[in-house]
Amino acid sequence: MIFLNVLSYIQSISSFVLLLIFLFNYSSTDGNFKLIGALAGISTIANILQESVPRFLNGAYLNQIGEAYQLLSVFVISLFFLKLNNTKFARILFYVLNVTCFVLWVLLLVYLNDHVLFSVYSVISYIGLNVFAILYFGYLLKYLPSDNLLTVPEFWVASAVLFNFSGYLIITLSYGYLVEVLKENTILYWSLFNVFTIIFYALISYSMVLHVKNIKATSRERL
Amino acid sequence: MNVYNKEFFLVFLIGLAIVLLLAFTIIVFVIAYQKRMLNERLKREKLEVAYQQKMLEATLISQENERARIATDLHDSVGAMLSTIRLTLHAAESQLNENNLFANSKQMLDETIETIRRISRDLLPVNLERFGLSQTLQEMAERITQSGKINVLFREEGEKTSLKKEREVQVFRIIQELLNNSLKHAEATEIVLHLWWSDTLVLLVKDNGKGFELPKEENFDETKTGVGLHSINLRTKLLEGTITIKTEKQKGSEFLITLPL
Numbered sequence: 001m002i003f004l005n006v007l008s009y010i011q012s013i014s015s016f017v018l019l020l021i022f023l024f025n026y027s028s029t030d031g032n033f034k035l036i037g038a039l040a041g042i043s044t045i046a047n048i049l050q051e052s053v054p055r056f057l058n059g060a061y062l063n064q065i066g067e068a069y070q071l072l073s074v075f076v077i078s079l080f081f082l083k084l085n086n087t088k089f090a091r092i093l094f095y096v097l098n099v100t101c102f103v104l105w106v107l108l109l110v111y112l113n114d115h116v117l118f119s120v121y122s123v124i125s126y127i128g129l130n131v132f133a134i135l136y137f138g139y140l141l142k143y144l145p146s147d148n149l150l151t152v153p154e155f156w157v158a159s160a161v162l163f164n165f166s167g168y169l170i171i172t173l174s175y176g177y178l179v180e181v182l183k184e185n186t187i188l189y190w191s192l193f194n195v196f197t198i199i200f201y202a203l204i205s206y207s208m209v210l211h212v213k214n215i216k217a218t219s220r221e222r223l
Numbered sequence: 224m225n226v227y228n229k230e231f232f233l234v235f236l237i238g239l240a241i242v243l244l245l246a247f248t249i250i251v252f253v254i255a256y257q258k259r260m261l262n263e264r265l266k267r268e269k270l271e272v273a274y275q276q277k278m279l280e281a282t283l284i285s286q287e288n289e290r291a292r293i294a295t296d297l298h299d300s301v302g303a304m305l306s307t308i309r310l311t312l313h314a315a316e317s318q319l320n321e322n323n324l325f326a327n328s329k330q331m332l333d334e335t336i337e338t339i340r341r342i343s344r345d346l347l348p349v350n351l352e353r354f355g356l357s358q359t360l361q362e363m364a365e366r367i368t369q370s371g372k373i374n375v376l377f378r379e380e381g382e383k384t385s386l387k388k389e390r391e392v393q394v395f396r397i398i399q400e401l402l403n404n405s406l407k408h409a410e411a412t413e414i415v416l417h418l419w420w421s422d423t424l425v426l427l428v429k430d431n432g433k434g435f436e437l438p439k440e441e442n443f444d445e446t447k448t449g450v451g452l453h454s455i456n457l458r459t460k461l462l463e464g465t466i467t468i469k470t471e472k473q474k475g476s477e478f479l480i481t482l483p484l
Binding site: 134137140141144145146149150155159162163166167169170171173174177181189192 | 231235238239242243245246247249250253254256257258260261264
């Protein structure tokens, strides 16, 4: 339990660190990375709420906060990729994914704590985001930027998304079994969620630093 | 942990590993593919540059050969014929009384012979082969100064390095073109021609003329800048050099060309 708590705190700190990097370099980020900053902001608020709300409301609404965060993060990340690779397919995927997630989120508000519905909601959003990341990789292969890909911040965001949501997907697909069979032993599995989130925010923070560096270097060249 | 839990744990771990491996493979594939494609693109671009360089070299060499042929024809055939006519006229002059008419014809002929010599000299810089770049440039500067229209100050610094004949001709053509530009278009009264010899050869041609509007295109498209600048740029590229131009309206222009030796 302590282990899970520690991971949970590190996860909260990792998104907060990203938020700080974003806020300190706000003027050196372009529109797309402002979305990433917004994601960090949403995540930090969700983490604070998840820590504070149960103390006052005796555990109620804990899942609803997570579900709302998930809906917003799907919107922000898919919008990030849509702005990078605005093809017809990406636009359709963006609308279908966000509308579906919104409908499922509303249904989750109605049928509170429905495990099957939550699994469907999560699986759809994770697959959707993975498809966006893969589409962006396809776009990179098609248009071949002349820079080393490891210096392209968007590449790190796509890698983080693909890696993180692939992991989430497998854990979520096991969700039903975890709840039904393992019951009290599920805690270790959930800690994996935190591990993936920490890696996700670490990679995104790195991409944000790279982005700020690139923007500053470009401004210096212009001078 | 019971048997079912262990089995589930194993399946879960394998599934997770496979999916993460797949994600990792996609990422590594994208990096590797991009590197490979960029390398191929770079190779292709290098080949294209080398091909263009060869084409350019061939064009300039054939241009030089053609100039040499025309210069030789002018000097040996037309020049010789004109000289013969001059001698004949001189002989006829002493037998006739129409001295004035003959004197005019002789003067015109002298001018024609001089023009032919000048054209021939410009087309084929014989002195370049005989005495080298420095001497030829010195003579050219003196000749232009003696014409009285413009003062050319020639200066040279550093330890001279002998250039290959083809490279020397290209350097000479660049300077010739720059001086021609100043003479024809700049309305300048003074030109500074400065050469620095070290690991590189740095040429500075500066005039106090009216300057010109610098083209935006780096490759100096001849349809927009004229043949002169285009040709200077091509020759500099062929010599793998760089060119820096500073120009200001009514204050003159400055060409700084750095060529590797």
